[in-house]
Amino acid sequence: MTTNEPAPRPTAKATASSLRMALRIVNTVLDRETSGRAGFNVSRLADEVGIERSKASRTTQDLCDRGFLERREDSTLRAGTAFFAVAGSLHPGLVRRSRPILRRLAVEHGAGARLSVLDGVQVRLVRAESASGMAPDRLGPASLATPCWCTGAGRALLLDHTPEDISTLLDDYELIGVGGPHAARSVAELVAANERDRQGGVITAQGEFEHGVVEYAVPVRDADGRIRAAVSVVGRQHDLLPQERAIRTDLRAAAAALAESIDGGDGAP
Secondary structure, eight states: OOOOOOOOOHHHHHHHHHHHHHHHHHHHHHHHTTSSSSOOOOHHHHHHHHOHHHHHHHHHHHHTTSEEEEEOOTTOOOOHHHHHHHHHHHHHHHHHHHHHHHHHHHHHHHHHHEEEEETTTTEEEEEEOTTTSSSSHHSSSEEEEEEEGGGGHHHHTTTOOOOHHHHTTTTTOOOOOOOOTSSSSSSHHHHHHHHHHTTTEEEEOOOSSSTEEEEEEEHHHHHHHSSEEEEEEEEEHHHGGHHHHHHHHHHHHHHHHHHHHHHHHHOOO
């Protein structure tokens, strides 16, 4: 018996789970590639990530179709052009200059420091530095792409968006079920959160992406005032909340230094 009823849409929880799995796969391929060792084929990748080979095959094929991974002639995998497209569109001086700035932030505050850009509804991690001992799954390159509505960097990148802009951007996305306990669950909540943080110029996202984690973020603007990136510090709430005033000051200074890299000198060390 046939039916004309549409197939059920995946739930937000299932979508988030699939996104996390895809990010784990891309990150594993990147780690292997940068190590200088031979790349993983699908079977070895499945063993490394700890998933069934059939699921690894489906996910890697989808990532290859989207350009995030590429398959070499020997069937091993490497990062694809789509993954680097957003980072490549940034001013080269900004990317180069970000490394020592992020390193200082990470060491000074014992946390993760990130440079991120907006790609549709996703926040893409361009560069990250972390203090020794910080959990890599929270603070390192495992979070290669995260939702814009429930992260500090994402909200900083949306700071100049009007409520109408945000509504249009998130029109096809279900916010409920994605993010941490304090994530925005509607466009109105997202707009209100940004209005709350706008006056101070620093986004404070407590428990928005993950329980117990706080992210402070500031937009990086070019000479015309356009937001080009976001610089952020992220870590455990109980570690960072006592340092909040210093983190805010340091992030503003970091954003100003990175803006100079866009506006003229490349700031290369």
